[in-house]
Amino acid sequence: MVGPSRPTLSGTVDIVVDDSIRHTVTLAPGAGQGTATWTVSLAPGVHRMTAAYSGNEFYQPFGFSGGTTIQNGRLEVTPPERIVAGEPFTVRVKVVPINGATGTPSGTVRLSHGFWPDQATATLDGTGSAIVTLTASFPSGNTPSALVMYVEYLGDGTFLPNTWTAVPAIPYSLPDGSPAGGETPEQAAT
Known part of the structure; x- marks a missing residue:
């Protein structure tokens, strides 16, 4: 027995970018899909x-509308290896021109992590860099073993806003050095 087949998708797609760039592509037909x-x-x-x-x-016939952003700056972020509750930590941020952009980015970066309102802002220096220092809060309720960190560049007249997220999350611990999420494997084994 042969499985169900889908009708061939064929035809054209008219594409318009910024109301000024126009192009029509012809789909290469396929069963239930077409590509161009x-x-x-x-x-x-x-x-x-x-x-x-x-x-x-x-x-x-059907249509689609949306958008895309072509960045002209990339965030280079140096996060801490670990965040300890109640202790300051430093994050270095640099906005680097890309895609043919020239000049030095200026403006503000905003940094935050898992506990609100732990956030800080800093102004980029003459090299497009900033050093941001935060002190991690003590959590209330369940304590995570790692925090997600977010960095947002707010842009300037030339360079576009951009964001960066720490992946994987940054390890988080209490001041005694034990993981915030509970016992370490060594503690559990004794």
């Missing part, structure tokens, strides 16, 4: 996009 490739170079910034599928004898 169009390469376009976009300047850094936020771009609006729409696409309209022509439809065929099996599929009705």
